[in-house]
Amino acid sequence: MSSPDSELAIYECSTCGELRLSDGEARCCDGPMDTIETTVPTELPDVEEIMHDVFDISPTELEVCRQVMAAGETTIGELTETIDRDQSVVNRHLNHLVDLGVVAKTSRVLPEGGRVNVYSPRSEEAVRRQLKLGLYAWCLDAIELLEEVNEEKIAMMAESADNDESGSGRSMVDRLLARGDTS
Known part of the structure; x- marks a missing residue:
């Protein structure tokens, strides 16, 4: 188990491109992953x-x-x-x-x-652990959701290429959002 002072970093596999969060050396494709800095602009949450x-x-x-x-x-x-x-x-x-x-x-x-x-x-330690555990579980669910969106996006891109000649009039983003809207 990591110490409370260890920091998470983002790692990328130079072989397959997989990304991981880890508080220590991450491995993939039978080798160590490289630490990377994110270039995705995000807002700091409060x-x-x-x-x-x-x-x-x-x-x-x-x-x-x-x-x-x-x-x-x-x-x-x-x-x-x-x-x-x-x-x-x-x-x-x-x-x-x-x-x-x-x-x-x-x-x-x-x-x-x-x-x-x-x-x-x-206790402070118990609360910190529970919140961290909940956040990590939420992140895993969010990553799974993004993976599903990516799978749908690939399918939509293939479908879009087939429909370009038909002139459907809806953008790929509009169709993707409509397909994912199950509420």
Whole structure:
């Protein structure tokens, strides 16, 4: 396992052109891959974008998470007062944060009888690991999606060459996007 301080780099196989992310030497085609610098222009994401896009955490849910971390230990009732949201909304957000593994939920017996759920932040290391694991899983899904698009693009290019004489009027990009739209 890599150390928390190791950095990911992009590697390319000089034989087949395969790309990989790795925090150490990557191998392909029975040899080491070369480290490369990306030339693809990208925008740096901010925390809110990552949390929303990768983990489906809304700004309100991020506020709930921050309040749990600041409080150290809290209940739904206390959070409802702090962030001025309906208890059902806070409960839904807390359950999602528990599912993500960034907040722990325990049940405590009250002195006057009954039980209350108490929420507390998980350790920094546990949260970092869960978020990194989730991000890596998301990246794998995104890469798979891009591979599917590339396969469709190749098919569309072959189809486009056949249809050029027919004058379909739709660009290859329009047709590709229409084909991939399953929502």
